[in-house]
Amino acid sequence: MNKDTFGANTICTHVGEVADEQFKGAVSPIFPSSSYAYENVDVKRYPRYFNTPNQEALCKKIAALEKTEEALIFGSGMAAISTTMLAFLHKGDHVVLQKTLYGGTYNFVVEEFDKFGIEYSFTEGFRKEDFEEKIQQNTKVLFVETPSNPLMLITDLKMISGLAKEHGLVSMIDNTFASPINQTPADFGIDIMLHSATKYMGGHSDICAGAVAASEEHIKTIWNVAKNLGGSLSDYTVWLLERSMKTMKLRVKAQNRNAKKLAKWLQQHPKVEKVYYPGLKDHPDYALAKEQMKGYSGMLSFELKEGLNASNFMKSLHLIKESMSLAGVESTILSPAKTSHALLTVEERKRQGISEELMRFSVGIEDKKDLIADLEQALDKL
Numbered sequence: 001m002n003k004d005t006f007g008a009n010t011i012c013t014h015v016g017e018v019a020d021e022q023f024k025g026a027v028s029p030i031f032p033s034s035s036y037a038y039e040n041v042d043v044k045r046y047p048r049y050f051n052t053p054n055q056e057a058l059c060k061k062i063a064a065l066e067k068t069e070e071a072l073i074f075g076s077g078m079a080a081i082s083t084t085m086l087a088f089l090h091k092g093d094h095v096v097l098q099k100t101l102y103g104g105t106y107n108f109v110v111e112e113f114d115k116f117g118i119e120y121s122f123t124e125g126f127r128k129e130d131f132e133e134k135i136q137q138n139t140k141v142l143f144v145e146t147p148s149n150p151l152m153l154i155t156d157l158k159m160i161s162g163l164a165k166e167h168g169l170v171s172m173i174d175n176t177f178a179s180p181i182n183q184t185p186a187d188f189g190i191d192i193m194l195h196s197a198t199k200y201m202g203g204h205s206d207i208c209a210g211a212v213a214a215s216e217e218h219i220k221t222i223w224n225v226a227k228n229l230g231g232s233l234s235d236y237t238v239w240l241l242e243r244s245m246k247t248m249k250l251r252v253k254a255q256n257r258n259a260k261k262l263a264k265w266l267q268q269h270p271k272v273e274k275v276y277y278p279g280l281k282d283h284p285d286y287a288l289a290k291e292q293m294k295g296y297s298g299m300l301s302f303e304l305k306e307g308l309n310a311s312n313f314m315k316s317l318h319l320i321k322e323s324m325s326l327a328g329v330e331s332t333i334l335s336p337a338k339t340s341h342a343l344l345t346v347e348e349r350k351r352q353g354i355s356e357e358l359m360r361f362s363v364g365i366e367d368k369k370d371l372i373a374d375l376e377q378a379l380d381k382l
């Protein structure tokens, strides 16, 4: 059978399975060896070469989901992102990055790039002109993240890949928030897809991992650096991640559905000022999201009416947990002003559109009625 014609549920369930030749078991056996025979074998297998049987198998699943030739998995999302950027950016090169990136990516760039002699510019906005005005003679990479955190703004993927082609650049996207279920950027010509597999791919808040998907040629370039930096993922976690990914489409679809319904419910509540969700018709990027996304994701953010206290609201929630991470089957909520954007001044946050009342909501798979009941009783207490 041809895996190119498989739907995402079939890919999640089956692609890259390791056959249990010995006992015909239903799931992939784990091969935890860090030492393999080297005589008379073509491939020198070693965990840090990213080529143990379990690593190779899971990469097939991720590549099939992202519609690329190949993939690599890492010990964290940041290992995937840092390794990939360092593979394409050399001393004297320049990268244009979208403003409002994940905090860890931002820190990696501003804390490490000077040491390597790599130049960088952040855009002022999300439009073509914003990216174009930052491109220089020595620019090699365009880096975007869409939907963005926490306001769920959308970057036009076709525009980005067009700019990259026009200027001979490599385009990279952090596709974590959408997951490959909701967005396959390769369809729009993006070269390299990055993931924190800690989020939707893992989906149960119990795995830390990362992934990159791209052409065979690009993966080779990344692998050459990856084997030196050594950010490989343990085979035990690889196996858990394979197990988790079998239900990824089911989970993400349920999260999309819940998020859309909760976004609409929150929007009509008198104590809620504003809801940011790309699946709402009044979101500024709704048309673009509709064009390039298959679902609008389980992430949304919202603001309480001015003067209502977000911390008190979150403390009153029973079912929805206050938590830093996202994309698990359980619903979680946080205040960007107190966490991801805590180091900025109130003024700087305001400039980025992040008010003190804003909350980021990662919607889980619980029953909608129970989530609404929880939100309602906490809003009533304000």
Ligand SMILES: *Cc1c(COP(=O)(O)O)cnc(C)c1O
Residues within 6 Å of the ligand: 076, 077, 078, 079, 102, 104, 105, 145, 174, 176, 177, 195, 196, 197, 198, 199, 208, 209, 210
């Ligand atoms: C969590 C996250 C990362 C970093 O992933 P880790 O697995 O924590 O290293 C990168 N990008 C986005 C969008 C994330 O949410």
